[in-house]
Amino acid sequence: MTTFAILIKADCYAATPLVDCQRFIQASIQLGHRIDQVFLYGNAVLSAMPEPDLPADEPDEAAKLAKVCLEANIPLLYCATAAEKRGVLNARAGYTLAGLAEFGMRLASADKLIQF
C-alpha cells in the first residue's frame, strides 16, 4: 500500500485537473492505496469558490471532487494566501482552509506526491 499526497496547481476551469484527480483517487482506493491529502495551490484554489455560476449543462467538477474526498475521508485543503489573492474569501462545502506549512507537514507522512 502506498500513501499519496496530491498537489493541484493547474487551472481548475481551464484544464481538467479536478477530473484527473478524482480518477486518480478512485483508482488508488480501488487498488488499496491511501490518499493523505489533496492540497490546492495557485489557480487551483478557484475551485474552492462558493456557488460558481456555471452553465446548466456543465458539470460541477469542484463539487464532485469534494464529494469524492468526503466519501474517502480525504482532507481537501486549499491555500489561504493563494485564495485570498484571488478573491476567494469563503469556501464551498467540503473545502478546508490551510497553509503551506500544513501541506509540508502532511507531506512528510506520504510516500509519494502526485501533482496535477
Place this chain on the structure above:
Amino acid sequence: MKRILLVTETSAFASAKAREGHDLLLALAAVEHQVSVLYRGAGVTQLAITAASGAPVKDFTKSQKLFTLYDIDAVYACTESLAFYHLTADVLNITVDTVTVAQQQQLLSQFDEVILC
C-alpha cells in the same frame, strides 16, 4: 522529512507562479524538509532581478538571500537557460550551481519528490 527539488520555470513577475513557487520553497524548508531549487527556462531571470528593474509588484526575489538561513540545500540553475538569457554568474543575485540539461536528468533522480512551479 523528504528530499524535495522544486523546479521553477516562469519569470518573476509575469504571473503569480514564480512568487508562489518561491513561497512554497520556503514553507517546505521551514517544516524541515531537505529542499533544493532548480531555476530553468524563463525561471533563471528570477535570479537577475535588481532594484533598477522596476518590478510592478512586490519584489519577492530579495528573499533569495534568506536561502542559507532556511537551510535550502542547493540552488541550481540551468546552464543552457542562463546562456539563452545572456546571464552570467556576476549578474546573479545569489550563487548558484549550474547544471546542463543532461545533468538535470541525473539530478532529478536524487530527490524523493520533484515539484514543478
